[in-house]
Amino acid sequence: MAAVFSPRANVIVAVAMLGAVGAVVGLCLWWFAWPRSDYVRHVGWAIQQPVPFSHQHHVAGLGIDCRFCHSSVERSAQASLPPTFTCMTCHSRIWTNAALLAPVRDSLTEDRPIAWARVTDVPDYVYFNHSIHVSKGVGCGSCHGNVARMPLTFKAKTLTMQFCLDCHRNPGPNLRPLAHVYDMDWHPDHATPSPADLMRAYHIGGRNLTECSLCHR
Amino acid sequence: MSAPAVIAAGETAQSVTERICAVTLREGARPWTPLWWWVAFAVSLGLLGMGVISVAWLFYAGLGIWGIDWPVAWGLDILNYVWWIAIASGGTFISALFFLLGVEWRTALNRLAESLTLCAALCAAIFPILHLGRPWFFYWLFPYPNTMGLWAQFRSPLVWDFFAILTYVLASILFWYFGLLPDLATLRDRAGRPGQRVFYGVLALGFRGSGRQWRHYRAVYAVMAALMAPLVVSVHSIVGMDFAGSAATGWHSTQFPPFFVFGAALSGFAVVLVVVLPLRALLGLQAYVTARHIDVLGRLFLTSSLCVAYAYLMDAFSTFYGSDPAERTMFVLRVFGLYAPVYWGTIVLNILLPQLLWWRAARMTAPLVWLIGLGVLVGMWLERFQIIVTSLARTQMLSAWGQYTPTIWEWSLLFGTIGLFLTTFLLIVRLMPVVAMAEMRAMLRGGVG
Numbered sequence: 001m002a003a004v005f006s007p008r009a010n011v012i013v014a015v016a017m018l019g020a021v022g023a024v025v026g027l028c029l030w031w032f033a034w035p036r037s038d039y040v041r042h043v044g045w046a047i048q049q050p051v052p053f054s055h056q057h058h059v060a061g062l063g064i065d066c067r068f069c070h071s072s073v074e075r076s077a078q079a080s081l082p083p084t085f086t087c088m089t090c091h092s093r094i095w096t097n098a099a100l101l102a103p104v105r106d107s108l109t110e111d112r113p114i115a116w117a118r119v120t121d122v123p124d125y126v127y128f129n130h131s132i133h134v135s136k137g138v139g140c141g142s143c144h145g146n147v148a149r150m151p152l153t154f155k156a157k158t159l160t161m162q163f164c165l166d167c168h169r170n171p172g173p174n175l176r177p178l179a180h181v182y183d184m185d186w187h188p189d190h191a192t193p194s195p196a197d198l199m200r201a202y203h204i205g206g207r208n209l210t211e212c213s214l215c216h217r
Numbered sequence: 218m219s220a221p222a223v224i225a226a227g228e229t230a231q232s233v234t235e236r237i238c239a240v241t242l243r244e245g246a247r248p249w250t251p252l253w254w255w256v257a258f259a260v261s262l263g264l265l266g267m268g269v270i271s272v273a274w275l276f277y278a279g280l281g282i283w284g285i286d287w288p289v290a291w292g293l294d295i296l297n298y299v300w301w302i303a304i305a306s307g308g309t310f311i312s313a314l315f316f317l318l319g320v321e322w323r324t325a326l327n328r329l330a331e332s333l334t335l336c337a338a339l340c341a342a343i344f345p346i347l348h349l350g351r352p353w354f355f356y357w358l359f360p361y362p363n364t365m366g367l368w369a370q371f372r373s374p375l376v377w378d379f380f381a382i383l384t385y386v387l388a389s390i391l392f393w394y395f396g397l398l399p400d401l402a403t404l405r406d407r408a409g410r411p412g413q414r415v416f417y418g419v420l421a422l423g424f425r426g427s428g429r430q431w432r433h434y435r436a437v438y439a440v441m442a443a444l445m446a447p448l449v450v451s452v453h454s455i456v457g458m459d460f461a462g463s464a465a466t467g468w469h470s471t472q473f474p475p476f477f478v479f480g481a482a483l484s485g486f487a488v489v490l491v492v493v494l495p496l497r498a499l500l501g502l503q504a505y506v507t508a509r510h511i512d513v514l515g516r517l518f519l520t521s522s523l524c525v526a527y528a529y530l531m532d533a534f535s536t537f538y539g540s541d542p543a544e545r546t547m548f549v550l551r552v553f554g555l556y557a558p559v560y561w562g563t564i565v566l567n568i569l570l571p572q573l574l575w576w577r578a579a580r581m582t583a584p585l586v587w588l589i590g591l592g593v594l595v596g597m598w599l600e601r602f603q604i605i606v607t608s609l610a611r612t613q614m615l616s617a618w619g620q621y622t623p624t625i626w627e628w629s630l631l632f633g634t635i636g637l638f639l640t641t642f643l644l645i646v647r648l649m650p651v652v653a654m655a656e657m658r659a660m661l662r663g664g665v666g
Contacts, residue, residue: 004405004414010423035364162366 041160046152047117050103059148059184066140066147066182077129081116084108119153120144127217134182136202137175141184142167148184168209172199221512223321223660225504230658233505237400237657238407240500241650253499254647261639268633271626272347280350282626289609289621294348296601297631299456300484301341301638302382303477303597306449307485308334309389312396313445322513324660325505328400328653329496329646330489331393336641337488338386340634345382347630374458381455385448392441398424398434399655453481460604466547467608472531479524480597483567486518487593494587496646505652508581515580518590522571529568543613551607555620559603566596 038044058064067073069082084107095101107114120143122128134140140147145156157163167174172195180186199205208214239245275282285292308330315323346355358379360369369376401421408414424430457477460468470476493514497506536548551560570589573579580586606621 004411004418013419013423032362158364160364160366162364165366 036158036160038158041155041158043155043158046150046154047119049117049152050114051100052152054151055147055153056149056151073130073134075131077127077131079130084114119155120159122159126215128215135178136171136204137178137181137198138167138171139176139181139183139186141186142174146184164215165210168214171204171209172196175199175202175204221507221509223507223509224325224657225507228504228661230661233652233657233661234403234407234654236501236504237650237652237654238404241404241648242408242413244409250647251499254643257639258643261636261643264632264636265640266636267629268636271629271633272343275347275626275630276352280348282624284622284624284627286619286621288612288617288619289606291348291605291609292621293623293627293631294344296598296605297634298341298344298348299477299601299605300598301337301344301634302385302452302456303481303484304488304594305334305337305341305385305389305485306453306481307487307489308332308337309445309449310482310485311489313392313442313449316439316442317446321660322510324656325502325507325652326489326493326510326514327656328396328649329493329651331389331396332642332645332649333488333492334389335393336638336645338382338389339641340638342382342386343634343637345379374455374462378455378459381448381452385452388441388445388448392445395434395438395441396653397649398422399426400650400653402426403654404650449481450478453478456481460608465608466541466543466611466613467536467551467604470532470535472528472535476525476528476532479521479528480600482521483518483525483593484597486514486521487590487597490514490518490586490590491594492642494583494590496651500646500651502652505657511583511586512577512580515574515586518586518593519571519574522568522574522593526568529564543611547608547611550611551603554607554611556603556607556610559599559607563596563600563603566592567600 034040059066069086070079071082071086073079084104087104088108091101091104103114106112133143143157143159147153147156150156175195175198176186176188177193177198193201243249283292283294285294308327311323311330312327312334316327346352349355357363358369358376360371360376369379371377398421401417402424405414405417405421408417424434454474454477457473457475461470461473463469490511493506494511497503533548536544551557570592573585573589610619610621612618
């Protein structure tokens with residue numbers, strides 16, 4: 001009987017096995033890297049909005065405080081989006097005929113809120129509370145990035161569960177004095193209290209901040 | 218009285234090889250697959266199809282189609298898992314443990330026993346996934362660097378259960394396949410039809426039987442056997458720990474890990490007997506699986522039954538030696554309450570009936586041994602029902618007592634996995650050499666496989 005396999009069969013099997021190993025390794029690497037990619041996390045994507053609102057112009061240029069529009073951030077779980085009246089504080093007097101602002105004027109005349117598209121959306125099973133974070137010295141920029149430098153608003157951080165836990169496991173380095181919570185350009189300097197001092201000042205450390213039910217209720 | 222021979226007189230290396238190859242390659246007088254195989258395969262496929270429907274409906278509709286609820290949140294799913302993984306142990310005990318002990322009666326049985334292990338472990342492995350509320354997240358048990366910044370809970374026995382099962386299944390597959398290599402090479406060289414030569418040729422992975430290959434083969438096989446033997450103990454200890462690690466009544470006991478190893482040995486030997494007895498007649502293997510094998514299996518079977526009896530006794534003893542009233546109440550209800558038939562069924566099938574095997578005449582009566590083996594398989598299933606369901610149904614708080622009635626979807630899944638078990642096993646029996654020819658030849662030459 002003639003041989004079923006030619007000498008080439010050995011090479012084919014060896015290559016196939018190496019290929020299988022390579023495929024498994026590649027799959028593992030892809031599994032690791034893909035969920036972390038900016039593409040999947042929508043990091044850096046400016047979302048289409050009814051009005052191309054510029055935080056850069058309003059915050060950095062005009063010096064409007066975050067809380068002027070996101071007025072419930074210190075008292076509520078939601079930072080909240082401003083009612084059209086807030087926009088009209090100024091825009092009833094300036095740029096009153098600008099075509100870009102037509103949706104804002106329509107909103108006022110039709111008594112219908114502007115339908116902003118969410119930039120930062122955590123899943124519904126996550127109970128994030130803005131007020132506790134800003135009152136314990138977590139700056140807006142720690143999660144939202146430097147919004148004052150965004151002509152169009154985009155998501156700046158991955159906001160994965162790992163992102164949350166990295167801070168909840170060791171909050172100290174991400175805390176700042178209360179006076180600088182809304183300061184987009186703040187950086188720690190030699191005058192900044194140490195992380196341990198800030199933790200003490202805010203009474204953080206008594207409770208386990210990584211309990212499941214803290215965020216998943 | 219001297220023990221019967223481990224192989225019929227007059228058998229040679231050549232006659233063994235020719236006989237086994239003829240069975241696998243369908244050569245000789247009857248070159249077709251026998252009718253009994255087709256009938257059994259059709260029945261198995263029918264059962265498997267039912268299981269597939271059951272799983273499909275489960276994935277579509279969710280766990281609500283099962284009878285589990287509070288307080289009995291573990292039902293037939295975990296029960297079947299424990300049952301199957303215990304059944305899988307038989308092959309490993311025979312194949313790995315008795316390889317290390319160098320006993321000669323292991324040689325004719327190990328291939329069939331390992332195949333049983335493989336098929337049963339496969340059935341067991343699907344239940345931990347099916348019992349999850351969100352089965353598509355099963356890989357969360359595996360510690361991998363995820364975006365949640367979380368690792369598996371290493372303090373939980375459930376995680377170690379996952380590792381143990383995964384290791385056990387993979388090691389069983391490798392051990393089985395590696396042991397097959399020389400036989401696959403023999404089949405490749407003897408096969409007449411081109412399709413068979415390619416099929417066995419590819420599977421043989423270029424094993425040619427050179428001295429160098431045999432030297433490596435024997436070393437690796439011995440190392441694998443040395444790994445498998447402790448694995449079978451660890452995997453069942455971990456299964457026991459899944460229960461003992463919880464504070465539920467009837468579970469929180471330090472004897473659970475060895476208890477589960479005993480139970481595994483009992484059901485493992487039972488399934489080997491139940492399958493080998495009819496198969497040796499159907500395949501004409503009486504020359505290789507002799508009265509000696511059946512006798513030894515019967516003795517092992519009886520020994521493990523006594524071990525299990527000891528565990529049952531200690532279970533009762535520690536309950537009443539301890540001071541927890543909830544444990545005592547649960548135990549009394551287990552023995553006399555709603556589920557009492559399950560308890561007494563366990564005692565009769567696992568402990569009382571196997572005592573017949575003290576008599577040599579009983580061990581030599583194949584139909585009787587077969588029935589006792591089948592009884593133990595049922596009895597071990599009842600034992601797990603007793604451990605899982607009665608414990609959960611009678612928790613510490615009276616207000617949290619409940620009941621559990623399995624639904625048709627749980628039963629169909631159980632019989633579906635029996636279909637999966639039989640289908641895979643029948644395929645192995647049909648396509649692979651049912652006796653390890655290379656080891657038989659080595660034994661006939663006087664060496665140890």
